[in-house]
Amino acid sequence: MMNDLELFRDEIRLWTLKQLNHLGFGHYGGSLSIVETLAVLYGKEMNVTTENFKEIDRDHFILSKGHAGPALYATLALKGFFPMDTLFTLNQNGTTLPSHPDRNLTPGVEMTTGSLGQGISVAVGLATSLKLSGSTHYTYTIVGDGELNEGQCWEAAQFAAHHRLNRLVVFVDENKKQLDGWTKDIIEPFDLAEKFRSFGFWSTKVDGANMEAIHQAITEGKEQTEKPICIVLDTTKGQGIPYLEEKEANHHIRPSEEEVDIIRQAIEQLEKKVSGSKKEAGR
Amino acid sequence: MTQFQLDEKEMRQVYAETILDLAKKDPNVISLDADLMSSISMNKVSPQISDQVINCGIMEANMMGVAAGFSLTNKIPFVHTFAQFATRRAFDQLFVSLAYAKLNVKILGSDAGVTAEHNGGTHMAFEDLGLVRLIPNATVYEASDSTMLRKLLEQSYGEYGVHYIRTIRKKAVKLYDENETFPRGKGKLLREGKDVCIVASGIMVAEALQAANELEKKGIDAMVIDMYSIKPVDAELLTYAAEKTGLIITAENHNVIGGLGSAVAETLSEIKPVPVMRIGVREKFGQVGKVEYLKQFYGLTTNDIVNTALEKLGK
Numbered sequence: 001m002m003n004d005l006e007l008f009r010d011e012i013r014l015w016t017l018k019q020l021n022h023l024g025f026g027h028y029g030g031s032l033s034i035v036e037t038l039a040v041l042y043g044k045e046m047n048v049t050t051e052n053f054k055e056i057d058r059d060h061f062i063l064s065k066g067h068a069g070p071a072l073y074a075t076l077a078l079k080g081f082f083p084m085d086t087l088f089t090l091n092q093n094g095t096t097l098p099s100h101p102d103r104n105l106t107p108g109v110e111m112t113t114g115s116l117g118q119g120i121s122v123a124v125g126l127a128t129s130l131k132l133s134g135s136t137h138y139t140y141t142i143v144g145d146g147e148l149n150e151g152q153c154w155e156a157a158q159f160a161a162h163h164r165l166n167r168l169v170v171f172v173d174e175n176k177k178q179l180d181g182w183t184k185d186i187i188e189p190f191d192l193a194e195k196f197r198s199f200g201f202w203s204t205k206v207d208g209a210n211m212e213a214i215h216q217a218i219t220e221g222k223e224q225t226e227k228p229i230c231i232v233l234d235t236t237k238g239q240g241i242p243y244l245e246e247k248e249a250n251h252h253i254r255p256s257e258e259e260v261d262i263i264r265q266a267i268e269q270l271e272k273k274v275s276g277s278k279k280e281a282g283r
Numbered sequence: 284m285t286q287f288q289l290d291e292k293e294m295r296q297v298y299a300e301t302i303l304d305l306a307k308k309d310p311n312v313i314s315l316d317a318d319l320m321s322s323i324s325m326n327k328v329s330p331q332i333s334d335q336v337i338n339c340g341i342m343e344a345n346m347m348g349v350a351a352g353f354s355l356t357n358k359i360p361f362v363h364t365f366a367q368f369a370t371r372r373a374f375d376q377l378f379v380s381l382a383y384a385k386l387n388v389k390i391l392g393s394d395a396g397v398t399a400e401h402n403g404g405t406h407m408a409f410e411d412l413g414l415v416r417l418i419p420n421a422t423v424y425e426a427s428d429s430t431m432l433r434k435l436l437e438q439s440y441g442e443y444g445v446h447y448i449r450t451i452r453k454k455a456v457k458l459y460d461e462n463e464t465f466p467r468g469k470g471k472l473l474r475e476g477k478d479v480c481i482v483a484s485g486i487m488v489a490e491a492l493q494a495a496n497e498l499e500k501k502g503i504d505a506m507v508i509d510m511y512s513i514k515p516v517d518a519e520l521l522t523y524a525a526e527k528t529g530l531i532i533t534a535e536n537h538n539v540i541g542g543l544g545s546a547v548a549e550t551l552s553e554i555k556p557v558p559v560m561r562i563g564v565r566e567k568f569g570q571v572g573k574v575e576y577l578k579q580f581y582g583l584t585t586n587d588i589v590n591t592a593l594e595k596l597g598k
Contacts, residue, residue: 056356104385111355112384115375121345122380125352129313132334133356152376155345162340 015074029237064119065144081108117150146178161200208233347376366392366408396536407569413541476506
């Protein structure tokens, strides 16, 4: 199972990079930091498929940190929601893949997000509605650590705890940077897992590059029945691509010619890895 | 306004009763409030539909997102808060999470304009109609009496999209009987006339009718329109009024920029340009006071309408 998931993760990372590389600029940092989490959600945890997407009583995912759209698009394309080639239309005139997700444009996108702080409220509303209707399905959302600057996130957290939304899973992508730099220099986040715990969540912190740890945290969270679940992901902006991880300003990147070469090499390596894994799996 | 009768019911009572009826009829109806349930009388009906009522607490931005989440599951959320919180405070949430996402939600903004009275400037929305009017495809109504409020709520329930209904909370002047209908994009021609047309909404409709009576005494024949549908506005009726009278006066309990006056002037300037004089709030913030005092202060009285008409007609 983990082998399949590793392949899926590598493919999401590969197609996220290919997409952004084709465009020539974009939100590399925060897209790459959620790749493992998306792989666990769409590859293992959630029962979302192209067939059941129109149904309401299923698991749902809202990308509150909307600027990571490219990673979600890569995931959805790999899941068959639209052709892989569509990824190369990212941000082009008339595209169905805008930099921030739009539920009316892209098959598989649950909610329009990108104005930070809003997606988590929508996830909370969705989870409340599912709970009231007796559904046993889960609502997942990913918020950024920078996004948590927005007060609305904490409104949503209070609401979720009050309504005992035990089937709401809030992932915090703690990649420790926001657009202008390190979160600790801009708005010190302190201990986010502790903060959510004090807001009434069941909360834990895991290595956001470790899919087994992410999956384990989800499983543990689901064991309790009274509280919403918060999983703080200890991640790195540009995760999985050493050059991008080390680059200081890596929120939105317009790579230089040299950097394009470096990213191209990373893409080639990933491509080899992916085709090797596929051969090994007999595909 | 001695010759006008007040409604039997307060607008808030009508809101709560209508939500109760809709919620009983349709389990998909959900009522959301932001710690103002008692202000809009929802506390009186909520025990009967407790599964369909959520008091979100004092968090308007989150409430708009929660409404969006409900709409994603095909529920029909009715959201209430005071007009300035529904629009000024939660504008981006209203814009992005609801309208841009093309979701289905009905918003009641209460305590319109000067009727916020003792809550004063912080709570006095003179901008709400303008703000929501800026949002593509949003429908914007101002209810002028209880029959209209109930029908606009019922109608909005049946139409997909973002609907904003502005209202006062207390008793309005009774204007309509139960058989009236209030289609989207239409206005009500309340009184024919040939010299000037007063286009009003909300509490200013009664002032407009009163002004027409006063003008009649001076030999001026005034037409009166209740333009409850601020967006889309009734271009056909406005064209008729402009062609017949050649002079339009708008009257609104709102800033003259962005609301009814703007909607009328913008519309007529493109299809039938005639002078459009706008009665409303000009470059001022709200303040505490009784409605009658505030109407005087902001120039929202019968006399303001009458004097404008006389001046423009050279009488």
